[in-house]
Amino acid sequence: MLPVADARARILAALVPTAAETVALPEAAGRVLARPVVARLTQPPSDVSAMDGYALRAADAVEGATLAVIGAAPAGRPFAGLVGPGQAVRIFTGGVIPQGADAVLIQEDATPGEGTVRVNEAAREGRHIRRRGLDFAEGETVLPAGRRLTPRDIGLAAASDNPWLAVHRRPRIGILATGDEIALPGDPIPAGGIVSSNAHALAAMIRGAGGDPVVLPIARDDARAIAEVAGTAHAFDLLVTTGGASVGEHDLVQKALGAEGFELGFWQIAMRPGKPLIWGRLGRTPVLGLPGNPVSALVCGVLFLLPAIARMGGLPGDAPPTRRVRLAVPLAANDKRADHLRASLSTDAEGRLVATPAPVQDSSMIATLARADALILRAPHAPALEAGAEAEAIVLADLGV
DSSP: OBOHHHHHHHHHHTOOOOOEEEEEGGGOTTOBBSSOEEOSSOBSSSOEESSSEEEEOTTTOOTTOEEEEEEEEOTTSOOOSBOOTTEEEEEOTTOBOOBTOOEEEEGGGEEEOSSEEEESSOOOTTTTEEOTTSSBOTTOEEEOTTOBOOHHHHHHHHHTTOOEEEEEOOOEEEEEEBOTTEEOTTSOOOTTOEEOOHHHHHHHHHHHTTOEEEEOOOBOSOHHHHHHHHTTGGGOSEEEEESOOSSSTTOOHHHHHHTTTEEEEEEOBSEESOOSOEEEEETTEEEEEEOSSHHHHHHHIIIIIHHHHHHHTTSOOOOOOOEEEEESSOBOOOOSSEEEEEEEEEEOTTSOEEEEEOSOOOTTOHHHHHHOOEEEEEOTTOOOBOTTOEEEEEEGGGGTO
16 A cells, blocks of 8 residues: 555656636636746836825925925826925825935924925935835746735736736546445435535535536446546546445446556555545546545545645645644554544644544544544554644645635
């Protein structure tokens, strides 16, 4: 069985970022830049005032002086004249500093009169002036390629006069659920059957991670039916299957896909839940075969699918981040498989995270996973831990899961 980290590394090594597409600025949030963003102008384009007040010569702005106000410079309407000795121009935040002025006397330090202003506190040269290019200059790279765009980045791209951005296309991911026993929510449930949750949960996970999910019709436990649906694999950047990944008589995914030219990369991971995971390629399309148990499918989604989406979307595809937590209860020594214990989180009196594993860790219990805040990580052959000991955990909210 393959270790979790090795399996993830092999998956990521087989994937490449999607091609670039150009989108309008409002559509770029959350996307990953395929090309750097270069400023198309200088910001600010001129020396401008940082405050409301009076633009003047610092040499004239001594305490007690009275200066003649010869005009105004609101933002967007520069004063066209020259500020000479004994003169000032009423200026507002963002207004262009007039020629001849070298300081701004803020209005709190001034007393206006009829066509005049009295200086109550001396102004210093350069004070309250934002110099041309203070923020960025034309031709400067303001955002590098490979960056996931935040709302702050969108603001910077807009300020640098970039209405269109080149971003990686959202990876299109097909989701194929298999099994005679499953039905879609709201549909009639077969005798002995269950409602399928995997496809919908995985679609939500994919969409939240920046992918474009396509839920395919359920494939029954028939090799021909699975192969027919899988025949659409060429339309996707990644095909994700759920169910049929184990070694049972009705676990037909490998058999069905093999008839269509499926090349197996690896199978079975040394982990719990999620051991029967499949990775391979069907033609040019990578295939990630997840177990059918809902907890197994979603835990594998956290460990492998999310990094894969990140990689295809233009990011490195790092392992999920972890945090240190304190255990509320003791844990027994682990066996040869890495374990991922569903747990709730609380905070102790010192502000530290405390993790309480669910009492039953069955991989079919989707309600337990839905109520969990974290996955406590237990390495293969990890020793027993006492209550209060520290452990590593993936906090699900950190991933938006």
